[in-house]
Amino acid sequence: MPQTPLLSSLSRAQRHPFLIVDADFRIRLVNRALEASFGLRSADLSDCLCCRLDFAPQTDCRHRRFFRDLEPYSETQTLILPNGEACRTQIQGFPVLDEESRIYLGESLRLLKPPPSKSVIVGSSATTQTFKKALAQSAATEVSVLLHGETGAGKELAAEYIHRHSPRAAGPFVIVDCTVLSEDLVESELFGHVKGAFTGAAGNKIGLLELADKGTLFLDEIGDLPLSQQPKLLRALETGHFRPVGATKTRRTNVRVVSASHRDLGALVQRGQFREDLFYRIAVFPITIPPLRVRREDIPELVENMLLEISATSGARYRIRKEALRKLLQYDYPGNIRELRNIIHLSAAMSQDQEITAETIRLPELGASRIANCPTAGHQRMDPNLVETLTPIESVEASYILDLLREHRGRRKEVAERLSISERTLYRKLKRYRLNSPGESTQND
Numbered sequence: 230m231p232q233t234p235l236l237s238s239l240s241r242a243q244r245h246p247f248l249i250v251d252a253d254f255r256i257r258l259v260n261r262a263l264e265a266s267f268g269l270r271s272a273d274l275s276d277c278l279c280c281r282l283d284f285a286p287q288t289d290c291r292h293r294r295f296f297r298d299l300e301p302y303s304e305t306q307t308l309i310l311p312n313g314e315a316c317r318t319q320i321q322g323f324p325v326l327d328e329e330s331r332i333y334l335g336e337s338l339r340l341l342k343p344p345p346s347k348s349v350i351v352g353s354s355a356t357t358q359t360f361k362k363a364l365a366q367s368a369a370t371e372v373s374v375l376l377h378g379e380t381g382a383g384k385e386l387a388a389e390y391i392h393r394h395s396p397r398a399a400g401p402f403v404i405v406d407c408t409v410l411s412e413d414l415v416e417s418e419l420f421g422h423v424k425g426a427f428t429g430a431a432g433n434k435i436g437l438l439e440l441a442d443k444g445t446l447f448l449d450e451i452g453d454l455p456l457s458q459q460p461k462l463l464r465a466l467e468t469g470h471f472r473p474v475g476a477t478k479t480r481r482t483n484v485r486v487v488s489a490s491h492r493d494l495g496a497l498v499q500r501g502q503f504r505e506d507l508f509y510r511i512a513v514f515p516i517t518i519p520p521l522r523v524r525r526e527d528i529p530e531l532v533e534n535m536l537l538e539i540s541a542t543s544g545a546r547y548r549i550r551k552e553a554l555r556k557l558l559q560y561d562y563p564g565n566i567r568e569l570r571n572i573i574h575l576s577a578a579m580s581q582d583q584e585i586t587a588e589t590i591r592l593p594e595l596g597a598s599r600i601a602n603c604p605t606a607g608h609q610r611m612d613p614n615l616v617e618t619l620t621p622i623e624s625v626e627a628s629y630i631l632d633l634l635r636e637h638r639g640r641r642k643e644v645a646e647r648l649s650i651s652e653r654t655l656y657r658k659l660k661r662y663r664l665n666s667p668g669e670s671t672q673n674d
């Protein structure tokens with residue numbers, strides 16, 4: 230990277246990430262702060278075309294405009310880091326001169342509000358980098374994203390990641406759990422209601438669509454939305470207008486939609502169980518969140534991260550032995566990252582001297598056949614017709630839940646705690662696997 234003493238000292242003097250671009254739109258120089266903040270080495274950028282970091286390089290980019298007009302500028306852009314992370318960045322561009330009065334562009338970059346660690350997607354495998362890149366790309370747009378993946382693979386985390394990296398990050402992120410929306414509830418939950426709209430409507434209620442105004446609406450397990458209610462949602466999403474139950478006037482909302490499903494929605498459409506028009510509305514940018522067993526390289530990093538979390542809350546430093554990690558690498562994780570997390574938390578609780586060994590790691594040895602052989606668990610019962618339709622992975626999860634229900638004598642709160650999931654998520658799973666007590670209505674779940 231040819232540099233002149235003047236440009237080098239100028240860039241060293243900058244406290245914030247800084248780079249210099251020449252009139253051929255090539256990056257000439259980056260400072261240490263940029264290397265550190267963006268995880269880049271200056272050698273990687275040497276002579277690189279200027280917009281290499283930009284999410285959507287444009288033919289008439291800010292660098293070209295600058296060399297045409299020589300006007301300083303200040304703007305916000307989404308930059309993509311080599312690890313696929315998207316960063317909203319405030320960029321200020323201004324002219325700088327070298328010893329021979331040649332004009333260059335100096336750019337000072339400031340990362341805006343790094344996302345809270347909650348929405349950090351851990352994993353450096355090529356598979357994870359690929360879907361993270363897709364998430365980052367979708368974040369910079371307004372299109373509707375459909376996330377598809379197995380339970381516990383990280384769909385909700387991915388949706389939150391999209392929101393936090395999008396221009397709507399300062400707005401609300403509202404989760405709609407479609408598995409608990411019975412036909413009667415859909416309208417009032419989504420659109421709200423006015424006082425007296427129906428028996429029990431004691432006051433006005435703002436719907437989730439309105440709560441998500443200027444933010445992101447996350448439609449979780451959209452495949453479970455009752456068919457009869459889908460046209461109403463479609464209309465609201467298409468027009469931005471909706472009417473609360475019992476209201477005379479329509480209201481307006483401005484939401485960006487991210488949906489998720491563990492089911493193949495395309496297949497549901499073909500079977501007439503999901504509306505085609507709604508499918509096309511929500512699935513503009515489909516992204517698959519792969520199961521953990523196809524990205525096992527992420528396991529050590531995930532485990533390390535989980536141990537750091539546990540260490541931070543407990544105040545003691547937890548470690549894992551190599552043979553324990555090897556054991557973890559051999560398992561298939563039907564419950565994906567959620568299951569890995571449960572295994573690690575349980576092992577940590579059983580460990581001595583904060584050291585996780587192969588002995589403290591308990592992996593379930595379950596199979597689909599056990600479900601068929603195990604028709605009851607405490608008060609819970611497996612629907613034999615459903616067993617036929619479950620995927621092997623769902624079977625294992627259902628079997629595991631059955632075991633826990635039996636162990637805890639049907640006490641759902643305790644089962645949810647053992648699984649480290651909310652009762653709401655457990656409810657959804659019980660409903661999905663039809664593990665309700667005899668006589669209990671699925672609708673009310």
Ligand SMILES: Nc1ncnc2c1ncn2[C@@H]1O[C@H](COP(=O)(O)OP(=O)(O)OP(=O)(O)O)[C@@H](O)[C@H]1O
Binds near residue numbers: 352379383491566
């Ligand atoms: N790449 C990841 N890095 C760190 N944590 C992760 C990652 N992916 C998932 N997790 C964690 O695993 C757990 C399950 O993830 P999440 O709830 O997003 O899965 P899901 O696909 O929405 O599951 P479900 O379909 O059952 O609702 C959460 O605690 C989440 O934070």
